[in-house]
Amino acid sequence: MNKKATLLDIYKLLLQNLGPSNWWPGDSPFEIAVGAILTQNTNWHNVEKAINNLKQANLLTEEAIFQIDEQTLASHIKPSGFFNIKAKRLKNFVTWLYQEANLNLLNLQNYPLETLRPKLLAVSGIGPETADSILLYALNKPIFVVDVYTKRMFFRHGLIPEETTYSEVQELFMDNLEPNVKMFNEFHALIVRACKKWCTKKNPKCEQCPLKNLTA
DNA sequence: GACCAGGCACATC
DNA sequence: GATGTGCATGGT
Numbered sequence: 001m002n003k004k005a006t007l008l009d010i011y012k013l014l015l016q017n018l019g020p021s022n023w024w025p026g027d028s029p030f031e032i033a034v035g036a037i038l039t040q041n042t043n044w045h046n047v048e049k050a051i052n053n054l055k056q057a058n059l060l061t062e063e064a065i066f067q068i069d070e071q072t073l074a075s076h077i078k079p080s081g082f083f084n085i086k087a088k089r090l091k092n093f094v095t096w097l098y099q100e101a102n103l104n105l106l107n108l109q110n111y112p113l114e115t116l117r118p119k120l121l122a123v124s125g126i127g128p129e130t131a132d133s134i135l136l137y138a139l140n141k142p143i144f145v146v147d148v149y150t151k152r153m154f155f156r157h158g159l160i161p162e163e164t165t166y167s168e169v170q171e172l173f174m175d176n177l178e179p180n181v182k183m184f185n186e187f188h189a190l191i192v193r194a195c196k197k198w199c200t201k202k203n204p205k206c207e208q209c210p211l212k213n214l215t216a
Numbered sequence: 217g218a219c220c221a222g223g224c225a226c227a228t229c
Numbered sequence: 230g231a232t233g234t235g236c237a238t239g240g241t
Contacts, residue, residue, distance in 0.1 A: 040223040046239055047222090081238040085224085127224050147222050192222060201220080
């Protein structure tokens with residue numbers, strides 16, 4: 001199959017059916033990065049509660065999280081679940097920002113993607129999806145974000161084998177699409193929204209999914 | 217009351 | 230390198 005044409009067809013189909021997503025919700029790049037860590041294996045609704053707690057306590061800045069002790073931080077982010085481990089991960093992240101970027105996330109924008117991504121992945125608690133979410137949604141770097149939804153949706157519609165790894169799925173997109181921040185942003189958001197709507201666990205055959213028109 | 221949610225690190229074999 | 234497990238709240 002022509003992978004590039006298929007990917008573009010999927011993108012258009014999802015955009016037509018769902019409309020633009022306006023991701024990632026957040027008032028600042030740092031808030032987006034914090035959200036990326038808090039949403040690990042967690043419903044976004046719960047993450048919003050944690051983020052609102054941080055906002056109300058004036059803690060949603062690099063400096064504030066750098067200064068606060070881990071226990072107190074954990075108490076503010078309780079609604080997001082895994083709060084002890086996530087408090088540690090946020091501290092790891094801002095400690096790294098202190099060393100690497102003078103506690104200003106935006107100072108990282110000058111780094112090329114190829115050097116920045118390995119640096120992010122070296123921070124304990126930041127894996128591929130979190131790193132790529134920060135790179136794309138907070139720093140506007142052209143990297144495609146893969147998640148369980150991407151894998152599930154593409155597997156269900158016969159586009160990838162079930163055991164495909166994160167990097168393999170990512171390469172499918174990166175090798176067949178021009179690097180385009182706005183498009184990568186929208187495409188990933190559309191996949192998540194479409195999967196939540198049509199490719200749920202309770203709907204294993206993806207009834208109603210517009211992608212059925214592609215692969216039927 | 218079971219199941220799930222926009223992962224990741226670590227232990228063990 | 231593959232597989233299993235802990236982390237934890239809140240919505241459905």
